[in-house]
Amino acid sequence: MGTDLREAKAAGRRLHGLPADLAGVVCLTSVVVATIVLPVVNETLLRAAVAIPFALFVPGWALVAVLFPHGHHETGQSRNGRTVSDGLGLYERVALSFGTSIAVTPIVGLVLDLSPVGLAPDAVVTSLAGLVLVLVAVAVRRRRALPSEVRYSVPYRQWLSAARSNLFRTETSWDTALTAVVAVSILLAVGSVGFVALDPKQGVPSSEFYLLAANESGDLVAENYPQEFTADETRSLVVGIQNNEHVSTPYTVVVRLDRVELRNNSTTVVESERLHRFEPRLTADETWHRRHPVQPSMIGDRLRLTYLVYKWNAPADPTVDNAYRDARLWIDVRER
Template identity: 80%
Template sequence: MGTDLREVKAAGKRPSGLPADLAGVVGLTSVVVAAAVLPIVNETLVRALVAIPFALFAPGWALVAVLFPHGHHETDESGGDRTVSDGLTLYERVALSFGTSIAVIPVVGLVLDLSPVGLAPDAVVASLAGLVLALVAVAVRRRRALPSELRYSVPYRRWLSAARSNLFRTETSRDTALTAVVAVSLLLAVGSVGFVAVDPKQGAQFSEFYLLGADDSGDLTAESYPQNFTVGESRSLVVGIQNDEQTTTSYTVVVRLDRVELRASSTRVVESERLHRFEPRLAANETWHRQHAVRPSMAGERLRLTYLLYRESPPEDPTVGNAYRDARLWIDVNER
């Protein structure tokens, strides 16, 4: 049986409001974005629990809503011997939504992979959310262009009433429970595919940190470092960071010149001066280079020029021991 035409007309009496099904898609999209952004929940199981139904259902439902704005209803004409049907049934919409969601997500992932942004989880979530919201806007416009009695609408009140009556009937309660178990198992199995696409894991997450020097021809290499300095005079190095953390990351680079005392099993800093500080913010897979003019004021032989890398802010006393990454050079600094 199709949806009663009177119910379809009643559901379409508020043409200015967001349809219930599309409002649910917008709400689910907002929850997914919040779960990806909020630091309290983005590393918990909550993110997976909302990402699975979003990836499995929301993109496809929004696209199907754009393509098929008509509702499905059946009416008997005056003689009662002919049936007229429009649009898709609920089951057809759900089936198409699953299929198109699984088809849309890899396409979005391919576009991102070929772009400078890359397949960072935040970029995937943002792209899918933006796509879903854009499709919802188009779907709303297409539905409003139709007469209210022809628009697709969700008769959720009738569904809830029917579900309550069937659930508490003794002869059908067991079948209902088994059907629910099978449905949930299927959703979890297929949804895991979508979740992998929404939250891709690309191996280890790390940052590359390095120093480069210019050779005689001006090319940057990992060998041509300046080793002899003069107090008050500058010589240049290039500091490099490659962000492979799979997400946008804020860094702090602290540059120190240390006079150290080498012991049998440890190194003790006798004197130190802080030379510079950088605070770059890099998108996933972005590379950062910065030329640094080193101008020491402390003279001595075998001084340790140390570059300390931190994610976010460094502690009050930055050291090799508490740095995320470090790069060191041994240099000689002569008096003028």
């Protein structure tokens, strides 16, 4: 307990030593990662509410901090009778941060799309978080290499003082309230666009499930399924799942060979042989394929090769009636 407390205090001192704006960036990045990792909040609207402003602004702010470590200071030089200044002011940084974030986020998405990870909202936000932390480390190093009087810093104490004085001045209270309404309206508009871009959930959450077999040229197709087997003969099939649930989802796939009879206009399983069980966990929009051998030992005609899919765990008695998705093939198995 004592070691954990010392480590927490040391982490607090390191964060306290960061410039105010970059400390805020680190805190927001930590919150974003937590909303993705923690099961309590990763399926709520809080995830989108935090991730959207993060993706639209924070990566750009961190990149601008790396490129422009100087503050906005007048140099005293004159060009055409005007005073020249170096660095960027707050408004320039904010505008440039939105622009660079909009440029950086698609690049990260393109890299992920070309990688085995795939283009999923959680993967994009997590990758952006890692990039932001790297940029913050570089930005801190660059600022500390400059004299303190020329480093960029956020004058938040002046803002708080000015806000307190303006709120209690009758002649400016209405202006302040109007400015706040306009600012909130702009944030809501930008957030709505970002929500559609980062979390484009369309339709009812669902999952696709299918079986594939190889044709004569070796390509996987949804046809040419094997129908004739010899006992203990091995033939290959491929089972596939496309996660369209919009969240990371674990699945259980149970493969059985059933002998069925028609009784009272309903199908009854009279004998069953368990062949396989798979338990993939798929991120949002991820596709999973699994090639597997089918080697039946049960003999008979019109045997039902049954694939049962469940979200999370399968029940003790998996059936077609309680499965989330299912697929069935009718096969004949002969003796050797």
